[in-house]
Amino acid sequence: MESNITIPKHIGIIMDGNGRWAKKRLLPRNMGHKKGAEVFQDITRYCNELGLEAVTFYAFSTENWKRPKDEVDGIMKLFKEYLITAFDYEKENNKIIFLGDKSAFSGELLDLMEEIETKTADRTGMILNIAINYGSRNEMVHACKKIAQDVKNGKMDVNDINEDTFSSFLYTKNQPDPDFILRPSGEKRLSNFLLWQSAYSEFVYMDVLWPDFTRKNLDEAILEFNKRNRRFGGV
Numbered sequence: 001m002e003s004n005i006t007i008p009k010h011i012g013i014i015m016d017g018n019g020r021w022a023k024k025r026l027l028p029r030n031m032g033h034k035k036g037a038e039v040f041q042d043i044t045r046y047c048n049e050l051g052l053e054a055v056t057f058y059a060f061s062t063e064n065w066k067r068p069k070d071e072v073d074g075i076m077k078l079f080k081e082y083l084i085t086a087f088d089y090e091k092e093n094n095k096i097i098f099l100g101d102k103s104a105f106s107g108e109l110l111d112l113m114e115e116i117e118t119k120t121a122d123r124t125g126m127i128l129n130i131a132i133n134y135g136s137r138n139e140m141v142h143a144c145k146k147i148a149q150d151v152k153n154g155k156m157d158v159n160d161i162n163e164d165t166f167s168s169f170l171y172t173k174n175q176p177d178p179d180f181i182l183r184p185s186g187e188k189r190l191s192n193f194l195l196w197q198s199a200y201s202e203f204v205y206m207d208v209l210w211p212d213f214t215r216k217n218l219d220e221a222i223l224e225f226n227k228r229n230r231r232f233g234g235v
């Protein structure tokens with residue numbers, strides 16, 4: 001990366017195209033997710049090397065449960081394997097946070113997620129957000145319920161509700177908003193990802209399928225981001 005390039009603070013990545021990657025090779029869809037998970041790990045390392053403050057990966061949405069059972073089971077199995085082995089959270093300095101409604105999980109998977117969040121909570125390195133059973137609408141409804149409860153219990157006054165306090169009830173509390181959202185695979189949709197947080201994000205769409213995504217592709221996306229003139233509503 002050239003030295004005059006601004007490295008974003010926080011990138012949101014929609015890992016899309018795993019199914020199409022597998023289909024093109026006449027492989028089961030879960031092979032696409034397997035390759036996608038490897039790319040996820042390499043790109044996480046690269047984000048660390050680039051010095052990002054935070055990166056958020058969209059791993060599984062609140063809508064993804066509608067997929068065939070064997071596909072959902074396959075993704076959860078991969079996710080668990082990564083939690084057990086590949087995160088290497090004893091060695092890396094990433095603070096790992098799972099964004100989403102954890103009430104859908106139980107047993108070993110939930111224990112692992114909680115253990116990793118606790119063990120990495122005081123880390124000072126990059127925040128690695130993994131959105132799992134995540135949907136922005138769900139996140140905002142969840143925040144509204146918690147705020148309503150606090151107002152009802154006298155912990156909060158209605159006049160204290162503003163954009164900052166609302167943000168503090170989201171799964172991404174205390175984190176910088178994403179500078180840009182990156183979606184590979186040619187699709188140009190946000191798909192219920194970080195709707196509130198991406199109010200001023202740049203959107204970068206790329207034609208490469210996620211399992212084919214490389215460090216060079218991320219460099220290209222960052223260069224594209226650098227060409228944008230961000231005005232945040234000003235002139």
Ligand code: FPP
Binds near residue numbers: 015020037059
């Ligand atoms: C979208 O591609 C991808 C997913 C819904 C699952 C992503 C999951 C992983 C990469 C593995 C598990 C996660 C971690 C963090 C280890 P798609 O299936 O919608 O692709 P398509 O549009 O080509 O069908």
